[in-house]
Amino acid sequence: MALPDPSQIAEIDGRLSGLSAEDRLRWAHETFGARAGIGTSFQPAGVVILHLAKTAGLPIKAFTLNTGLLFPETLAFKAEIERILGITVDDVQPEQTVEQQAATHGPELWKRDPEKCCELRKVQPLGRRLFELDLWISGLRRDQSAERASTPLLSLAGRPDGSDVWKLNPLVDWSKERVREYLAQHGLPHNPLIDRGYRSIGCAPCTVPSSGGDERGGRWPGFDKRECGLHTRTKK
Numbered sequence: 532m533a534l535p536d537p538s539q540i541a542e543i544d545g546r547l548s549g550l551s552a553e554d555r556l557r558w559a560h561e562t563f564g565a566r567a568g569i570g571t572s573f574q575p576a577g578v579v580i581l582h583l584a585k586t587a588g589l590p591i592k593a594f595t596l597n598t599g600l601l602f603p604e605t606l607a608f609k610a611e612i613e614r615i616l617g618i619t620v621d622d623v624q625p626e627q628t629v630e631q632q633a634a635t636h637g638p639e640l641w642k643r644d645p646e647k648c649c650e651l652r653k654v655q656p657l658g659r660r661l662f663e664l665d666l667w668i669s670g671l672r673r674d675q676s677a678e679r680a681s682t683p684l685l686s687l688a689g690r691p692d693g694s695d696v697w698k699l700n701p702l703v704d705w706s707k708e709r710v711r712e713y714l715a716q717h718g719l720p721h722n723p724l725i726d727r728g729y730r731s732i733g734c735a736p737c738t739v740p741s742s743g744g745d746e747r748g749g750r751w752p753g754f755d756k757r758e759c760g761l762h763t764r765t766k767k
C-alpha cells in the first residue's frame with residue numbers, strides 16, 4: 532500500500548474537510564489499512580469514532596493507554612463499549628508496573644513530577660505503539676480548550692526517533708453538543724464519572740470533578756499542566 536507523500540498534506544486535508552467523519556475514517560482505512568490505529572481513552576468523542584468505524588464496517592484496530600492508574604469505572608466502561616460494539620481495544624502498557632515505578636522513581640511520582648510520570652506511563656508507551664502504525668487516529672476536537680483550538684484535521688506527528696506518522700482527528704470540527712447528540716441518537720453510553728462532575732477523565736490520581744473552566748478542567752489540580760504530552764510531545 533503506497534502511503535501519501537507528506538507534500539500532499541494540504542491537498543488531502545482540504546479534501547477530507549469536506550467529508551463526513553465516517554468518510555474520513557473510510558479514507559483512513561483505504562489508505563493505511565492495518566497500519567491505521569484508533570487511540571482512545573473512552574472520552575465521548577472516542578466512543579463516537581469507535582462506533583462510526585464499526586457501523587461503517589471499517590476494521591480499524593483500536594488501542595488505549597492503560598497506565599495502571601485508570602479509574603475502575605473507566606476500565607468497566609471500556610469493557611462495556613467492547614461488549615456493545617463487539618470489538619477489542621488493545622491495552623498498551625508502560626514498561627514498568629506502578630509498583631516497579633515506585634521502586635525506581637519513588638512512590639506517587641505523579642504528586643512530585645507529573646511530567647515525568649506521564650512520560651513514563653503515557654508518552655513512551657504511545658511512542659512504541661506508533662512504530663506499528665502509519666496513521667494515528669485521535670479524538671481531539673477544537674472546541675475542547677484554548678490549547679486545542681487550532682488542532683488540524685490531518686497532520687504529521689513524530690515517532691520517538693523523529694520519523695513521521697500521519698495523524699487524523701476525524702471529529703476535530705465537531706462540537707461537544709454534536710458528540711453528545713450522536714451518543715444519544717445511537718443509544719451509546721458515556722463514562723459514568725461524567726455524571727459525577729468529571730469533565731475529562733484521565734488517571735485517577737490526577738483527575739478531579741470540575742465545575743468550571745473548559746472541557747479539560749479537573750486535570751492535574753495544583754499543577755500548571757494542561758496536557759499529558761501525548762499530543763504536544765509528538766507534534767511536528
Ligand code: SF4
Binds near residue numbers: 640641644645737
Ligand atoms: S495522568 Fe497522572 S498518574 Fe497518569 S501518567 Fe500522568 S502523572 Fe501519571
